[in-house]
Amino acid sequence: MMMRKGLRLRSITMVMLMAVLVWSVTLETCIARRGRHWRHNHRSSSDLSDSLSSKKPKSHGNSHHNSHNNNNNHHQKSKPKPKPKQKTPPKADDNNSPVISPPPKVQPPSLPPLKGSQVFNVMNFGAKGDGKCDDTKAFEAAWAAACKVEASMMTVPPEYTFLVGPISFSGPYCQANIVFQLDGTIIAPTDSKSWGKGLMWWLEFTKLKGIKVQGKGVIDGRGSGWWQQDYPFIDGETKLIVPLNNSVHQNPPMPERSELDWKMPSIKPTALRFYGSIGVEVSGITIQNSPQCHLKFDNCIDVEVHDMSVSSPGCSNVFVHNVNCGPGHGISIGSLGKDSTKACVSNITVRDVAMHNTMTGVRIKTWQGGVGSVKGILFSNIQLNEVQLPIVIDQFYCDHSKCKNQTSAVAVEGVTYERIKGTYTVKPVHFACSDNFPCVDVQLSAIELKPVQEKYHMSDPFCWQTFGELNTPTLPPIDCLQIGKPARNRVQSDHDVC
CATH class of the missing domain: 2.160.20.10 (Single-stranded right-handed beta-helix, Pectin lyase-like)
Known part of the structure; x- marks a missing residue:
């Protein structure tokens, strides 16, 4: 009897012990779950802080913060998966308006040369057109711009007189079919300094394709400074022209003297020259008073000249x-x-x-x-x-x-x-x-x-x-x-x- 009582008491004790054990395990599990839930809420607040701070560029301070969080996570039973790296958004401006990131730079494809009737007026490049100021640089700048555009037009406007020194409107890297629209007057310098020891040409167009010089303007070489030095000009046919009195003028009339007294170079320039060009057209203009030839073509193909006037031989x-x-x-x-x-x-x-x-x-x-x-x-x-x-x-x-x-x-x-x-x-x-x-x-x-x-x-x-x-x-x-x-x-x- 006593033995049964002892066994019953022992059984009750074991049941109670088991109940206590089960209750303690359940309590620990609940506490652990509650702890994880609390930590989750805590991390959400931290995540919000991290989200706000992530608008700033990454710095050593952020790296230290991340290291601190990683140390705290060692107390957890399961290590959370690391969050993927997020790209740092651009800074906001002073008005707190978002800044849109610029699209990535893409190298544009090479475009064909521009076409059309783009006009380049020498007046827009600094030309004065008063016949006194040197407009050579303005003409060079206007040509440099027109040279880059296919079928462009360089214009010399009417009612102006442009003093232009020796100049070459040259290729071969210029675009094709450029028009030189001459409606004003271009005059040559009459001082020997502008010509140095002498040049073979004054205005030259070289190595171009499809070049047109047209308009109602004038190219005036003002050549009297050269003429008076070796007048009269000796030509091979002069011997065929015999005066009625069988004598040659001993003192032939001299042309109007140059406004300057010093001697001009012995090499006389041609007024307008084309060299090494294909598809050349000259029309409408007047060339006068050239020191040497008026119009000359060297090594050119497909040349057309019409409706123009010259004052003496070309x-x-x-x-x-x-x-x-x-x-x-x-x-x-x-x-x-x-x-x-x-x-x-x-x-x-x-x-x-x-x-x-x-x-x-x-x-x-x-x-x-x-x-x-x-x-x-x-x-x-x-x-x-x-x-x-x-x-x-x-x-x-x-x-x-x-x-x-x-x-x-x-x-x-x-x-x-x-x-x-x-x-x-x-x-x-x-x-x-x-x-x-x-x-x-x-x-x-x-x-x-x-x-x-x-x-x-x-x-x-x-x-x-x-x-x-x-x-x-x-x-x-x-x-x-x-x-x-x-x-x-x-x-x-x-x-x-x-």
Whole structure:
């Protein structure tokens, strides 16, 4: 009995002990859960603080704070997963408005050259246009801007006079099809300092594609400072013009003197020159008083000149028309072959030209000793008024008192003269061709030239070693032309042929 009682008491004790154990485990679990829940709320508050502080850039202080939180987490039974790194947002401005992050920089693709009719006026680049201030830099700046834009236009406005020194409007890195719109007046400097020891040109366009010079403006070379130094100018045809009294003026009238007294350089510049360019067009403008040539093309292809005026004389595939020329030396091809050089000229058309009071009309001139050829030349619809020597081919050109006789020459072949009419004062036709390289295939039609007696001896047409054909009767009759081809024509060596 006592044993059963003891066993019952022991059982009750064990049950109570077990209950206490179970209760303590439950209590610990509840406390642990409550602790985790409290810690979660605490961390939420900390997270809010972290969120607010995260608007500031990362600093060593934030790193220390994170380290402190990590130390606290060692007391927990389970280590929480680390939060992913967040990018630091940009700072807010003073008005607490959010700042939008700029998009990432992307390298733009290379664009084709700009097209259109963008206009670059020299006045907008500092030009004064008063004829006194030097506007050279303004012209250079305007060209530099126009050069970058395809089909752009550089304008020289009307009613202004621009003093511009020697300048080159150059490529080859300029865009194509630029228009130089000249409606004002450009004048050259007249002081020797601006020219140094002398230059070959004044205004030059070089290595361009599709360049147009157009407008109603004037290019004035103001060349009297050069002219008065070596006046009168010696030309190869001067010897053909003999005064009626058989004497030359001992004291010829001098041109108007330059405003400056010192001597200009011996090298005289050409007023407007084009070099190494393709697709050149010149129209409308006037070129006057150039120290040397007025208009010159070197190594150019596809050239067109029309509706322009020059006050005195100024390639392949050159077309010149609608030119009003004079006084001066007329329109000349050459002189070619100087100092035994090679010249290759072909496909030249000069038509619809009016000349008045010029020394020559349409002329081809070459030096003795040169090589190469001139061929495919057309002079058409030329109106002459008191021109001394209207039609000239001279293969013995010499601008000195005496030149050395040489056998080689620049060959002249395929020259056509048609509808050349007007008056002359010395000789209507002068054909002086080489003995070894006669002029061949010279065609004449509708030639009507009437004499006007002035102050010079007058002569009949002259021909030497000139072969061709008269397609119509001429006035006066050009009986000296030899019909057909020469019995022999010296063949040039391979290196002489164009």
